[in-house]
Amino acid sequence: MEDMGGASVQVQVRRGLGQLAPGSPGQAPPLLAAEGGSGPTKPRQLMPSRPRAPGGSSLTSSPTGVRRPRRTPGHGIAVKSRGEGPRVSLHAGQHLLDEDTFTENFRSDNRPPRTYLCYEVERPDRGSGVPLDQDKGILRNKKPFLLFCAQSAQGPEVPCHAESRLLEQIQSWDLDPKLHYSVTCFLSWSPCTDCAQDMTQFLKESSHVSLSLFASRLYTRGHYDQGLRTLKRAGASMAIMTSREFEHCWTAFVHHKGNPFQPWPGLAMESRKFSEKLQHILRGA
Template identity: 30%
Template sequence: MAEKQEEPSNTQNGEADNAEEGEEKKKKKVKREDLPPFEIVTGERLPAIFFKFQFRNVEYSSGRNKTFLCYVLETQGKESATSRGYLEDEHAAAHAEMAFFSSILPRCEPGLRYQVTWYVSSSPCVACADRIAETLRRSSSLRLSILVGRLFMWEEPEVRAALQRLRAAGCKLRIMKPQDFEYVWQHFVEPEEGEEAKAFVPWEDIQENFNYYEEKLAEILQ
């Protein structure tokens, strides 16, 4: 007669389960800690579908919780040079404007002069506007022009004040015209599959929305 194998007790089962659960939690914790708190996406050209949705200059930007920043960095001096690229974020932590100063600007050589142009899906928030203004005040060798598709929360007094401080610091701020959207399409957007030379097709209300935002920005900066 074979001996009956002793079943582990409930206590032993519970201890094993708790140990496994604790180990699993520890692994998950380590994985979370190893990951950066926020990732900024960078590249030379962004997908056309992102451009068509995120850059559209609609009055109500529902669902557009990212900032896309396309930049042209021109080095001015004996050996002039131009570089381009884009940064993408989500409105959760570091924004694309902040990422430019932490990842792109440090590559610039001290002593040279730089002209930077941003084409941004929406205008900066208060924190970003103040960071930009502070950077411009500290760096006499940097000139910045920002062209925005939409105004972010422009009705809020603190946002309006931040944009005013931005201009006072020497930043040139204006709304993107239809021609500017076409420029971004040509220089910063990946060709759609099978349509390498497809021309930019303006959306129906692009001029009307430009006029709307241009008027609002003029009111803010007057």
């Protein structure tokens, strides 16, 4: 998805292909971070199709039915970047976002020119097909210039948006269709229209995977509202990040050096504003 907007989603999926919607950059090669702009337009990248509660955390049901993570400690395993990947620092053998990068991109009253996607996979057991080092990660959209270079060298099927990259990664896993997998994502921007459509297709072809999306803000360009409604009809569960989700991400995906998460002024108001708008959009689904 492109960079602008935020909404969370839970999607039921079988192996397939897909991508998110309104404003988050797509995905590139499995677990490779990159950067992209948040301009009014974005290159659309489609990818071939193929897919535990968050490690160290559990999910609770909110009044709206969206499963939100409880505040329990954890750690994130991010992805190495190629070229100009996301600003992630290697700490204790793992890639984590630094404090400034997290705040700059996830603070809901900011409008960063990129999308970050932090994900956690709840798998049935260790032998379920999800690589042990890929049950958590951080992805970011790929810069248009880097995307052009990759396309020139590898062909046109290079994912650009963070959501696309996540779907590509899931499709690379050897998942057992008889088991159920739950993927929870925390996005700095909600999916753009194209990402939502691709993700919808992915869900239609995959019934053994559920996906929950929590977005910091809504991406509101193009037919983003149609994309979100389509995604919901495909089985996705979407919600806006609240203080609980921000704190969970801080604990699991940020090298916080022991510093507690500090809510910024207006966080609750921004979350409420985006949440009301999202609920209004989804009523027509």
